[in-house]
Amino acid sequence: MALAFRPARSGPVASTPSGPSRHHSVSPRRQAVATAVLDLLLLVVAFAVAHVVRFPGELRPVSGSFSAGLVEFLTAPVVIVLWMVLLSAFRTRDPRIRSAGGDEYRRLLTASLLTGGVVAVAAYALDVALARGYVAIAFPLGLLLLALGRKAVRTLSARRRSLGRDLADVLLVGDAEDIRYVGRRIIASPTTGYRVVATVTDCVRPGTTLRIDDEVLPVLGGTDQVLDAVRSSGVAAVVVAGAVAGGRERLRRLGWELEELGVELVVSSPIADIDAARVHHRPVDGLPLMHIETPDYGRRTGKRALDVVGAALGLVLLAPVFAVVALLIRHEDGGPVFFRQTRVGRGGEAFSIVKFRTMCTDAEARVAELAEHNEGAGPLFKMKQDPRVTRVGAVLRTTSLDELPQLWNVLVGTMSLVGPRPALPREVALYADFDDRRLLVTPGITGLWQVSGRSDLDWADGVRLDQHYVENWSFLHDVVILARTIPSVLRSRGAY
Numbered sequence: 001m002a003l004a005f006r007p008a009r010s011g012p013v014a015s016t017p018s019g020p021s022r023h024h025s026v027s028p029r030r031q032a033v034a035t036a037v038l039d040l041l042l043l044v045v046a047f048a049v050a051h052v053v054r055f056p057g058e059l060r061p062v063s064g065s066f067s068a069g070l071v072e073f074l075t076a077p078v079v080i081v082l083w084m085v086l087l088s089a090f091r092t093r094d095p096r097i098r099s100a101g102g103d104e105y106r107r108l109l110t111a112s113l114l115t116g117g118v119v120a121v122a123a124y125a126l127d128v129a130l131a132r133g134y135v136a137i138a139f140p141l142g143l144l145l146l147a148l149g150r151k152a153v154r155t156l157s158a159r160r161r162s163l164g165r166d167l168a169d170v171l172l173v174g175d176a177e178d179i180r181y182v183g184r185r186i187i188a189s190p191t192t193g194y195r196v197v198a199t200v201t202d203c204v205r206p207g208t209t210l211r212i213d214d215e216v217l218p219v220l221g222g223t224d225q226v227l228d229a230v231r232s233s234g235v236a237a238v239v240v241a242g243a244v245a246g247g248r249e250r251l252r253r254l255g256w257e258l259e260e261l262g263v264e265l266v267v268s269s270p271i272a273d274i275d276a277a278r279v280h281h282r283p284v285d286g287l288p289l290m291h292i293e294t295p296d297y298g299r300r301t302g303k304r305a306l307d308v309v310g311a312a313l314g315l316v317l318l319a320p321v322f323a324v325v326a327l328l329i330r331h332e333d334g335g336p337v338f339f340r341q342t343r344v345g346r347g348g349e350a351f352s353i354v355k356f357r358t359m360c361t362d363a364e365a366r367v368a369e370l371a372e373h374n375e376g377a378g379p380l381f382k383m384k385q386d387p388r389v390t391r392v393g394a395v396l397r398t399t400s401l402d403e404l405p406q407l408w409n410v411l412v413g414t415m416s417l418v419g420p421r422p423a424l425p426r427e428v429a430l431y432a433d434f435d436d437r438r439l440l441v442t443p444g445i446t447g448l449w450q451v452s453g454r455s456d457l458d459w460a461d462g463v464r465l466d467q468h469y470v471e472n473w474s475f476l477h478d479v480v481i482l483a484r485t486i487p488s489v490l491r492s493r494g495a496y
Contacts, residue, residue, distance in 0.1 A: 028095040035153055038149050040084060042142070044080065047138050047142070049138075050135075050138035053137055055134075071128060071129060072130060072134050079115070082118060086112075089111070090107040092107045092108050092111060098153070102276075105147060105150070112142070161190045167190065167194065168194055169233070170236065170237045171235045173201070173239065174242040178242030179212070180210075181272075182241035182242075184212055196217060197235060200223060200225065202223050207219065220232065220233065223246075226257075230261060237266050238263060251267070273471070274292060278471075295471045295473070302475050304413075306478065308411065310407075315411065329390075340354055343424060343443070345415070353422055356405055358397050415443055415444060418444040418445075420469060421443060421447060421450065438467060441470050441473065447465075448466065449465050451485055
């Protein structure tokens with residue numbers, strides 16, 4: 001989480017060294033103009049479609065008076081202009097809002113609803129008779145096309161940034177450990193638009209380097225040399241990672257000094273993995289306090305309803321698949337079709353998970369002899385080439401079909417469609433620090449861990465993803481994870 005402070009005015013900016021991506025970058029102003037042009041084209045299409053559908057005989061004479069659709073034809077440009085103005089007024093094309101998080105879509109929706117409201121009031125006040133069918137087509141279609149257009153822009157922008165293009169160079173300032181933590185997050189998320197090129201810290205001697213995973217970054221000086229480092233590196237922003245010497249007064253003056261150079265100041269919050277919906281800014285006498293809402297770990301009616309309906313439909317519709325898989329498993333070695341294992345659920349309560357058997361019947365007894373070949377992260381036991389996996393089992397694991405019987409666990413309430421990975425008792429016994437917070441909610445068939453890499457993920461990253469889900473749950477979040485599960489299964493990443 002970071003707070004960005006935009007310079008109030010532009011000053012001379014130091015020359016920027018050339019890099020591999022600078023010749024391919026697109027300025028924020030040009031991006032905003034391109035997005036505005038796209039918005040305009042999509043709104044024109046929406047109103048044109050509404051006109052054709054509602055008035056198939058366009059501008060056809062009716063009783064010697066106004067032609068059918070003439071009023072709508074004349075008012076459409078006015079409505080489109082109003083819509084475009086409100087999209088700008090709500091800053092939906094602002095580089096700091098566009099292409100990150102859900103704020104862009106919320107502003108898009110607000111501007112669109114306000115446009116509809118203004119048009120309705122104006123039509124009533126001026127006694128302009130707009131066809132209800134025309135309005136019912138134009139406005140929803142316009143909003144849908146705008147949202148799809150922004151999604152397309154995001155996808156293109158993310159692809160370019162993942163290739164190292166359109167990135168803003170930043171300078172990291174702070175304690176060495178804070179720099180590593182923040183820098184690791186920035187490096188792992190190039191789609192946010194930042195690229196770390198150098199650091200400033202009092203913990204490492206200037207002229208040396210600071211390693212962040214595979215990145216080796218130059219240390220340009222101490223915290224009292226930030227401005228010199230900015231001028232020499234030509235960065236677009238300074239990211240303050242944690243506390244700096246001099247406290248809030250030094251940070252305030254740094255903001256003013258960077259303002260003269262036209263460089264942004266970005267302050268990283270010490271609070272991490274908190275969803276923006278739980279953060280509320282409450283300014284107190286000029287002090288921007290952040291209020292963090294306490295998570296709600298109670299049972300959610302909507303989530304349980306989705307689980308029951310989804311599990312019931314899945315068990316009915318997938319019954320033929322169950323039958324085929326059962327026959328294949330029995331035919332291979334004559335052993336049992338299902339595999340039951342004790343897992344730890346909500347509140348630390350043990351339950352029996354049900355899966356299609358993918359291993360030989362003595363798999364559990366052979367864990368000890370294979371321990372030295374364990375490739376799993378943390379307490380997990382995983383092997384990419386596990387000799388206990390049967391031929392049918394390998395296919396089931398690759399396609400995740402072995403997980404389908406867990407729909408029964410969902411139906412009876414011991415699991416959910418979406419949630420943290422259900423842990424084994426031996427894994428829970430090795431939990432450290434606050435790892436057990438994953439047990440505050442019902443485990444799921446799929447979750448952030450599963451759609452982000454499954455067995456390929458580091459243990460710490462998997463736990464962090466599960467904790468993020470636990471603390472920032474929302475019904476929409478569950479729907480998004482379910483939608484991401486399908487392509488994740490098709491890619492078979494980490495499925496072994």
